[in-house]
Amino acid sequence: MKAIIKEDGKVKVEDELEDLSLVETVFLLERDKIELFSDDGRKINLEKFFEIGSRLDPRFEIKCIVYRDLRERGYHVKHGLADFRLYPRGKKPGEGAATRxxxxxxxxxxxxxxxxxxKVKMINNIRKTMILAVVDxxxxxxxxxxxxxxxKPGERKVSETKYxxxxxxxxxxxxxxxxxALNDLFEGxxxxxxxxxxxxxxxxxxxxxLEKNTIRIVKGGEEISIDDFFAHCSDTMENFSMIYGVYRDLRETGLIVKTGFKFGSHFRIYEKMDLMAFPHSRYLVHVFPIDHVFKIPxxxxxxxxxxxVKKRMIFAGVGDAIEYIDITRIKL
Amino acid sequence: MKAIIKEDGKVKVEDELEDLSLVETVFLLERDKIELFSDDGRKINLEKFFEIGSRLDPRFEIKCIVYRDLRERGYHVKHGLADFRLYPRGKKPGEGAATRxxxxxxxxxxxxxxxxxxKVKMINNIRKTMILAVVDxxxxxxxxxxxxxxxKPGERKVSETKYxxxxxxxxxxxxxxxxxALNDLFEGxxxxxxxxxxxxxxxxxxxxxLEKNTIRIVKGGEEISIDDFFAHCSDTMENFSMIYGVYRDLRETGLIVKTGFKFGSHFRIYEKMDLMAFPHSRYLVHVFPIDHVFKIPxxxxxxxxxxxVKKRMIFAGVGDAIEYIDITRIKL
Known part of the structure; x- marks a missing residue:
């Protein structure tokens, strides 16, 4: 098929109503499915089109790589809202709704x-799944x-003894x-x-x-106030108040929260109270300020x-509220 | 047994030649194996001794926790050179040399x-193993x-074609x-x-x-000098020259070096050239400046x-030379 690229980058295929996007054009060019010409009739090859594309869209190559990969995996792909909307495998646009x-x-x-x-809130609101496609x-x-x-919220036990x-x-x-104490606090x-x-x-x-009034804290025979203890914790642990806020929030939901150090995270979380029967923690949680900028690696x-280790990774963002994001590697 | 703590923190057990260290004293106190008194005859309990210990040695509790754990695992432990010297299980000091x-x-x-x-160079020099005991x-x-x-150094193949x-x-x-190119560079x-x-x-x-003269690089029809290309890489990738230095060093050793992105590291390394037969990378490598200070998590x-994922983690430190440290979790 013959196609013509306009000055604004729009690609018009003869006898087709819809213009091609830049990445669709690359995909078809690579497969010799179209012949591309400029407005004034000069032939444009793949190399030349790559240059045009990267000039028009700074994310051009990344999108090309992802689009190609999705198509090669057998998906129908449309643009809009996100970079790509993905139809269930085997379904064409029109035969079903895009789900991812x-x-x-x-x-x-x-x-x-x-x-x-x-992004995730916007996409979850319309009951779709958000996919992050990372090009290394x-x-x-x-x-x-x-x-x-x-x-899953759990039961919250409060100890009645004050230790x-x-x-x-x-x-x-x-x-x-x-x-x-072992029976009540550790096992309970x-x-x-x-x-x-x-x-x-x-x-x-x-x-x-201490905050829950289950313990009093004594140092060298003298009781320490809650403020002094929190100040001590802040001196000892980097970002104590931020990390503690998440611990508190999760414990208040009735979850069991323990250190995730062996996994390089702040916490590991158990959903069941009965740890003897279900001793596997389902989540790891790492805490960040809400304005954290991730490096993707x-x-x-x-x-x-x-x-x-068969757990899900949760990134907790702490701002005015605490937000929890669950990111999992998937095979498409 | 009766023991007396001197003002300088030395603990003398009656009828024993060697003084006890602070952590040995705690261990014996916890097990009611000794009765401890001050110089002037006052009895000192575990709680009081903890206070004395942490005043005398800022790393006291950490050492106590590790010492107790090592002893409970059945090891004989001596002080000196490192925090602890570990004898092979079942061996007492005198029956064999400390190995870790x-x-x-x-x-x-x-x-x-x-x-x-x-530390690792010092310990490897005397043919011993260094153990890091982390208390979470x-x-x-x-x-x-x-x-x-x-x-293991491998064979270095040089391509004869210039692409x-x-x-x-x-x-x-x-x-x-x-x-x-696919046959020569990818498969080769x-x-x-x-x-x-x-x-x-x-x-x-x-x-x-490019440095090896195997390729020339062209952009929009014009050749790019090696300096310009390296400048472009440095603009695009954070810490390019440091990371590249390690890549170069490993390739020069005849190793196969690929991105470790899927594992959150800079590189994954293969020791065998024949990747079709042995497609498992044995190492992950992450690159740091030599003056990097790790957070242990x-x-x-x-x-x-x-x-x-059955690989070894290598931390590469880049300074005047490149140093590679292999850190592996072990069960004692």
């Missing part, structure tokens, strides 16, 4: 948390599904009535960690239990790790 | 690349073995003689990626092949991911 909205991005591009949030340094593709995370906890530098120990709510017969709490756990690393 | 040197550290502490390098926020332990990475490569914005394509050296019948090179690969995340 794809954003093409290079691994080198910065990706603001707020941008992801804005070598032109390889990785696809991620992005959604707002929804946790005395001892702060020794950065560690908190429950020396007094150790058996009851998965707070702390048994440490040679006594219960050891992390700073974050201590802060929460950092997302790749965190998601790959979480998925490789 | 343990450094205790909190996940909250910053860890300079140079510090790791200095909840007092949980993770152990890492740390060593200088040694790669013309086309730079389109940030992508490089070998449009001319595509079949020979695993450079680039087939892209619809032609070969696409990454910027890093292009820089290397970042090490945890990278190592956990690499190990979960």
């Amino acid at each position: 909205y794809v954003y093409a991005i290079s691994e080198r591009e910065p990706l603001p948390m707020k941008y992801i949030l804005q 340094e070598e032109g390889g593709m990785t696809y991620y599904s992005v959604k707002e995370a929804i946790f 005395i906890a001892h702060l020794v530098k950065d560690n908190v120990f429950l020396w007094d009535s150790p058996e009851r 709510g998965f707070y702390g960690k048994p440490f040679g017969g006594i219960l050891q709490l992390s700073l974050i756990e201590s802060a929460y239990l 950092d997302i790749s690393r965190a998601v790959r790790l979480a998925n490789s | 040197y343990v450094y205790a550290i909190s996940e909250r502490e910053p860890l300079p690349m140079k510090y790791i390098l200095q 926020e909840e007092g949980g332990m993770t152990y890492y073995s740390v060593k200088e990475a040694i790669f 013309i490569a086309h730079l389109v914005k940030d992508n490089v394509f070998l449009w001319d003689s595509p079949e020979r 050296g695993f450079y680039g990626k087939p892209f619809g019948g032609i070969l696409q090179l990454s910027l890093i690969e292009s820089a290397y092949l 970042d090490i945890s995340r990278a190592v956990r991911l690499a190990n979960s």
Whole structure:
């Protein structure tokens, strides 16, 4: 087929109503499905068209790579709203609705948390799925599904005893009535960690239990006020108040929240209270300020790790509210 | 047994020649194996001793947690050179030499690349293994073995043809003689990626092949000098020259180096040229300036991911020379 490119980049195929987009044109040019000419009749080859395309659209090559990959996987693809709308495999536009909205991005591009949030909310609102299509340094593709995370709320147990906890530098120990504390707090709510017969709490756990009036904290025989303890935590832990805010929010939902250090995240989360029967944490959570700008390789690393241990990776953004985004690698 | 703590913190057990260290004292106190008194005869309990210990040694609790864990795992432990020297399980000091040197550290502490390098070289020099014992926020332990990475050098193939490569914005394509290029560069050296019948090179690969005189790079019909191309790469990729330096160094050793994006690292490395028969990359490499200071959760995340996909995690430090450190999670 013969096609003509206008000065504004619009590509008109003879006897076709709809113009071709730049990426559609490349796709057809590569396959020798069209012959392309300029307005004044000069033939335009693929190389030349690449130059025109990248001049007209700064994201041209990235979009070309993603479009080609989607088409080669057998999908029908349309433009609009996102970079691409994807129809269920085997379905043509008209035979069904597009279900997935794809954003093409290079691994080198910065990706603001707020941008992801804005897009995912918009797409979830119309009950579609957001896909992030990342092009790596070598032109390889990785696809991620992005959604707002929804946790199953659990039962919240409140301890009725008030325990005395001892702060020794950065560690908190429950020396007094150790058996009851282990039974009540560790087995009852998965707070702390048994440490040679006594219960050891992390700073974050201590802060929460202090706020909940379950413990009083004593240092060298003197009681510490909640303000002083929080100040101590902030001195000890980078971004304490931001990270604590997320811990608090998740615990208030009835989830069990423990350190995710072994997975390089802030938290791992259990949905079931009965940890003896279901000892697998389903989520890893990493906390960022809401105005954080991701480097995409950092997302790749965190998601790959979480998925490789059969967990889902949640990115928590802290601003006026706390937003949770669930990003998972998918095979298209 | 009765023990007395002197003003300088030395703990003397009656009828024993060697003083106890602070952590040994805690361990014995917890188990009621000693009764501790001050110089003037006052009894000192565990709580009081914790206060004394943390005043005398800022790393006291961290060391206590690690020492206790090592002892509970059945190891004999001595002090000196590193925080702890570890004897093979079942061996007492005197029955054999300590083989592993343990450094205790909190996940909250910053860890300079140079510090790791200095320690690992010192310990490898005396043919011992370096262990990093990390205490997480909840007092949980993770152990890492740390060593200088040694790669198996491979054969270096040099292409004899000189190809013309086309730079389109940030992508490089070998449009001319595509079949020979695919056979020679892709199958011969695993450079680039087939892209619809032609070969696409990454910027890093292009820089290397340009330096090696295997390709010339053309943009819009005009040849680009090596300096201009490197300047373009530096504009496009953060830390290009540092990352490229490592790529170059590894390729010069005869290793196959590809992007590690899917694993959140700079590179994945293959040791065998015959990729069709051995398609598993053994290493992931992430590049840092030699004066980088690690956050330990970042090490945890990278190592956990690499190990979960059966690879080893290599941290490359770039200064006057390039140093490679291999960090692996181990079970003690």
